[in-house]
Amino acid sequence: MENPIIPKHIGFIMDGNGRWAKKRGMPRNFGHSQGASVFKKTINWCRELGVECATFYAFSTENWKRPEDEVRGIMNLLRQYIKDIREFADEDICIIILGDISAFDEDIRVELEDIMQTSKDNKGFIVGIALNYGGRAELTRAAKMLCEECLRGKISPNDVTEELVEKYLYTNKMPPLDLVIRPSGEQRLSNFLIWQAAYSEFVFMDTLWPDFTKKDLERAIAEFSGRNRRFGGV
Numbered sequence: 717m718e719n720p721i722i723p724k725h726i727g728f729i730m731d732g733n734g735r736w737a738k739k740r741g742m743p744r745n746f747g748h749s750q751g752a753s754v755f756k757k758t759i760n761w762c763r764e765l766g767v768e769c770a771t772f773y774a775f776s777t778e779n780w781k782r783p784e785d786e787v788r789g790i791m792n793l794l795r796q797y798i799k800d801i802r803e804f805a806d807e808d809i810c811i812i813i814l815g816d817i818s819a820f821d822e823d824i825r826v827e828l829e830d831i832m833q834t835s836k837d838n839k840g841f842i843v844g845i846a847l848n849y850g851g852r853a854e855l856t857r858a859a860k861m862l863c864e865e866c867l868r869g870k871i872s873p874n875d876v877t878e879e880l881v882e883k884y885l886y887t888n889k890m891p892p893l894d895l896v897i898r899p900s901g902e903q904r905l906s907n908f909l910i911w912q913a914a915y916s917e918f919v920f921m922d923t924l925w926p927d928f929t930k931k932d933l934e935r936a937i938a939e940f941s942g943r944n945r946r947f948g949g950v
């Protein structure tokens with residue numbers, strides 16, 4: 717497609733790692749490891765294509781229910797990728813962690829907080845990484861913070877508007893979410909950016925996340941570009 721409309725912000729649900737590994741007779745964590753390498757490549761593809769922001773669903777509030785060795789495997793992958801995430805931060809990329817990382821091991825938490833802090837004014841691109849994230853937990857957190865502001869007398873309930881709620885979301889520095897891409901054949905949001913996706917386009921594909929390529933991304937953008945977004949209008 718010539719001159720497609722490029723989404724400013726894409727959300728990626730990195731699904732299908734387990735099935736990808738199973739098809740090869742390998743442990744699920746092998747799939748997550750391949751998935752993490754695709755995560756890194758996807759950031760570069762987004763930058764090359766002119767996207768401004770990409771948010772990745774890496775660990776949900778529900779993922780703690782997985783077997784202990786799988787959770788440990790994902791945490792170790794994160795440990796391994798912290799250096800790469802820091803390198804992105806050194807390339808003028810702002811890194812935003814969405815979710816409650818207080819539950820993570822201290823070494824990971826300290827590194828991620830530092831990366832967020834040191835990259836916060838970077839303007840080249842925004843990478844969001846959702847870790848121990850759930851859309852409902854995010855909205856509950858925003859509601860709590862708003863209640864606290866009310867109790868402190870900083871605001872009154874009548875001041876609570878959609879714009880104000882957005883200020884209390886992890887995404888408050890990001891452009892609106894234009895497109896959500898979910899590979900692996902599942903067609904649901906799974907508690908990912910539920911507020912932000914209110915008017916997003918969705919592209920689902922059968923490819924498993926470890927097989928996701930730049931061509932898949934280009935195809936999803938072309939599909940997005942051909943959609944007629946009316947935002948409730950006519």
Ligand code: FPP
Pocket residue numbers: 730731732733734735736744748749751752755773774775776779790793794797845900
């Ligand atoms: C979903 O696939 C994937 C996850 C729950 C984990 C995704 C995590 C990574 C790709 C690693 C993240 C690492 C970094 C560095 C950000 P699934 O396991 O549900 O696949 P299945 O549906 O085939 O079982």
